[in-house]
Amino acid sequence: MxxxxxxxxxxxxxxxxxxxxxxxxxxxVGRPLWIDEFTHFAFAAEPTTRDVWNMFVATADYNQHGQTGIYILLNYWTLSYLGVDATLLRxxxxxxxxxxxxxxxxxxxxxxxxxxxxxxxxxxxxxxxxxxxxxxxxxxxxxxxxxxxxxxxxxxxxxxxxxxxxxxxxxxxxxxxxxxxxxxxxxxxxxxxxxxxxxxxxxxxxxxxxxxxxxxxxxxxxxxxxxxxxxxxxxxxxxxxxxxxxxxxxxxxxxxxxxxxxxxxxxxxxxxxxxxxxxxxxxxxxxxxxxxxxxxxxxxxxxxxxxxxxxxxxxxxxxxxxxxxxxxxxxxxxxxxxxxxxxxxxxxxxxxxxxxxxxxxxxxxxxxxxxxxxxxxxxxxxxxxxxxxxxxxxxxEPTPARDVTDCVPPAHLNVATLPNDERNRVVVDLANRNIACGGPVWTVFREYYNGPPAGLREQQAAAN
Incomplete structure (x- = not known):
């Protein structure tokens, strides 16, 4: 029985x-981020949940239209408390x-x-x-x-x-x-x-x-x-x-x-x-x-x-x-x-x-x-x-060997003057580099939404 x-x-x-x-x-599992996922990843560079929410509300009309922001908050919490990883973002x-x-x-x-x-x-x-x-x-x-x-x-x-x-x-x-x-x-x-x-x-x-x-x-x-x-x-x-x-x-x-x-x-x-x-x-x-x-x-x-x-x-x-x-x-x-x-x-x-x-x-x-x-x-x-x-x-796919300098984030994104496709490629590559290096989400990604450099928000509005 x-x-x-x-x-x-x-x-x-x-x-x-x-x-x-x-x-x-x-x-x-193992798949690199792409631009639509990066737009969530970038929010995790903000220091607090309130900052994430304020930034989402400020950008909802021109960049995150049709979203409630709750998914992005979940992304922020998983990356902040569980680690920087593409699977955790998803x-x-x-x-x-x-x-x-x-x-x-x-x-x-x-x-x-x-x-x-x-x-x-x-x-x-x-x-x-x-x-x-x-x-x-x-x-x-x-x-x-x-x-x-x-x-x-x-x-x-x-x-x-x-x-x-x-x-x-x-x-x-x-x-x-x-x-x-x-x-x-x-x-x-x-x-x-x-x-x-x-x-x-x-x-x-x-x-x-x-x-x-x-x-x-x-x-x-x-x-x-x-x-x-x-x-x-x-x-x-x-x-x-x-x-x-x-x-x-x-x-x-x-x-x-x-x-x-x-x-x-x-x-x-x-x-x-x-x-x-x-x-x-x-x-x-x-x-x-x-x-x-x-x-x-x-x-x-x-x-x-x-x-x-x-x-x-x-x-x-x-x-x-x-x-x-x-x-x-x-x-x-x-x-x-x-x-x-x-x-x-x-x-x-x-x-x-x-x-x-x-x-x-x-x-x-x-x-x-x-x-x-x-x-x-x-x-x-x-x-x-x-x-x-x-x-x-x-x-x-082998994890590329990285020099110590590869894991040092740039001082600025410096993508405001780039064409949309090139700008997307640069920020996505940088985000995947951040994931490969580990550690917290680099603070430089805050510039994606709120600058510097000047003019980025206007370009995002036109692109999205």
């Missing part, structure tokens, strides 16, 4: 071990990636789906290359899907454990983490709450009503989250923003809007196997719906995952419209929250349909799961090969 329990525990731990492996593989994203994957696995486990379905979920999220890239990037994108999936898990757990302080604490963390990390989270909170509410009502058979939806959302938590969201917004991203005057489609021209929306973002995990994925979805979902009622049971369980997929698409279109109206670029990275939720929604939909088919015979449920794993595993393995090769290449 003890051996059986031990074996079961090992099997049940496999999805979580895969989560840990996937996050480690995508953490960009630590908030790395931990967010872990939160995302573990929340998705636990979500399926709470719904009663097997370990194999949990592995399918990990494979699907791994196949979303855009999503996995930001796990190893020091920018505030991965917290959006991490908080959204975490909040979805909370709202599914809440009716099952209404008095649990652990569940409430997790939900509060997910909600406040998302609300304070990025403005985009505001549109995902009501979406995942609505999806979980629909799931709860279809499972319990209770009637839908606005009053029950409001109570389900936890008004106290919503009030606290909204308060923090608008407070940070008033201090930072909700202030007057510059008119960008960009071509919204500039970055979409190479592959076209449709390819960017599908192959390069939302459906990367399908690796172009739309026929197979569509066939699987059509057969198992429509077939389950068309089964006699006495065999299929309640097919309304398919509503919530379907709603999650549809809302994810609509929210991405909404974000695209916001960028278009602001004369800003429409970029696939803006959809990273939906990229995760679509993968979660489709795997959930397949799993619910498989559960209906398994009422006829368990073999049908296993067959659906095996087919789903076949659909998503190809892209996951491709990403695995690429990321493993990159990781080994970074780790194999």
């Amino acid at each position: 003890t051996l059986t329990r031990a074996a079961l525990a090992v099997v049940r731990s496999v999805p979580f071990l895969l989560c840990l492996y996937v996050v480690g593989l995508n953490a960009s 630590l908030p994203s790395i931990l967010s990636g872990m939160l995302l994957l573990v929340s998705a696995v636990v979500f399926l486990r709470v719904l009663g789906f097997s370990v194999l379905w949990q592995i399918v979920m990990v494979a699907a999220l791994t196949g979303q290359h855009l999503l996995m890239y930001f796990v190893g990037e020091a920018r505030a994108y991965t917290p959006i899907p991490a908080a959204a999936v975490g909040l979805l898990l909370y709202y599914v757990l809440r009716p099952l454990y209404p008095l649990s302080w652990a569940v409430l604490g997790f939900g509060a963390f997910a909600a406040l983490f998302g609300a304070t990390m990025h403005p985009y989270f505001a549109i995902y909170w009501p979406a995942v709450c609505l999806v979980a509410y629909v799931h709860c009502r279809t499972v319990t058979g209770q009637r839908f009503s606005l009053r029950s939806l409001v109570a389900f959302a936890n008004p106290g938590l919503v009030a606290i989250g909204a308060g923090l969201y608008f407070l940070l917004g008033a201090l930072t991203w909700m202030r007057d923003q510059p008119r960008f005057g960009f071509d919204p489609y500039e970055w979409l021209h190479q592959y076209g809007p449709l390819a960017n929306f599908t192959d390069y973002s939302h459906t990367q995990f399908l690796a172009g196997q739309y026929g197979l994925a569509g066939g699987l979805t059509g057969i198992v979902v429509l077939g389950a719906v068309l089964l006699p009622a006495r065999l299929r049971g309640d097919a309304r369980t398919l509503l919530a995952p379907t709603l999650l997929i549809l809302l994810s698409v609509l929210l991405s279109l909404l974000l695209g419209c916001i960028s278009y109206l602001a004369d800003y670029w429409i970029l696939p990275r803006q959809w990273v929250g939906s990229v995760a939720l679509i993968a979660v929604g489709l795997v959930w939909l397949w799993a619910e349909a498989a559960r209906i088919w398994s009422r006829l015979t368990p073999l049908l449920g296993v067959a659906v799961c095996a087919t789903a794993l076949l659909v998503v595993s190809g892209q996951a393995m491709n990403i695995h090969r690429v990321k493993l090769h990159q990781l080994l290449a970074y780790l194999a």
